[in-house]
Amino acid sequence: MILSDKRILEEIEKGTIVIEPFDRKCLGTNSYDVHLGKYLATYKDAELDAKKHNEIEHFEIPEEGYVLRPGFLYLGVTLEYTETHGHVPFLEGKSSTGRLGIDIHATAGKGDVGFCNTWTLEISVAQPVRVYAGMPIGQLIYFVVEGDIETFYNSKSNAKYNSRTIRPVESMMWKNAF
Numbered sequence: 001m002i003l004s005d006k007r008i009l010e011e012i013e014k015g016t017i018v019i020e021p022f023d024r025k026c027l028g029t030n031s032y033d034v035h036l037g038k039y040l041a042t043y044k045d046a047e048l049d050a051k052k053h054n055e056i057e058h059f060e061i062p063e064e065g066y067v068l069r070p071g072f073l074y075l076g077v078t079l080e081y082t083e084t085h086g087h088v089p090f091l092e093g094k095s096s097t098g099r100l101g102i103d104i105h106a107t108a109g110k111g112d113v114g115f116c117n118t119w120t121l122e123i124s125v126a127q128p129v130r131v132y133a134g135m136p137i138g139q140l141i142y143f144v145v146e147g148d149i150e151t152f153y154n155s156k157s158n159a160k161y162n163s164r165t166i167r168p169v170e171s172m173m174w175k176n177a178f
């Protein structure tokens, strides 16, 4: 089950869903529109190694926008800081973004109950496209979770992506033992 607009508002009222900044106009029938934050990042090395800490370089999207190019992975970030304490949040693209050939996640759309942060976007494009800080980029939808939670994401000692940030965060795969 996906939360309706009224339920999302009720959860915000209760504090079980936090979206900052929140704008009522961004609330859809059963989703909330999120926006592109001003920081982007790319990996320093052209070849990545899943066992190593691959470092990124951050840069700001200028006023006139920034042209994303095919063949590159850009890490972006939502403008919105979110907390979800009782539901499973999913980050989805928007049809209007998709129609510009912009993918906002490579594979990960699911969030965890207890996730408290901005969302890192794994952006790739089908053709060159100029993007702007603050443009609508995706939407959050909230699923009801079945069963009790033993360990919330924000209380997991090994949660990799819960340190509050306004910048995109690189892959922390290197922290996995494999």
Ligand SMILES: Nc1ccn([C@H]2C[C@H](O)[C@@H](COP(=O)(O)OP(=O)(O)OP(=O)(O)O)O2)c(=O)n1
Pocket: 091, 105, 108, 109, 110, 111, 112, 113, 115, 118, 119, 120, 121, 122, 153, 158, 159, 160, 161
């Ligand atoms: N495109 C996405 C998808 C998810 N997340 C956030 C919300 C999730 O709650 C958190 C962790 O996502 P995953 O569980 O998919 O990531 P990992 O399994 O790699 O990390 P961890 O070991 O911390 O669970 O990252 C994000 O910022 N950007």
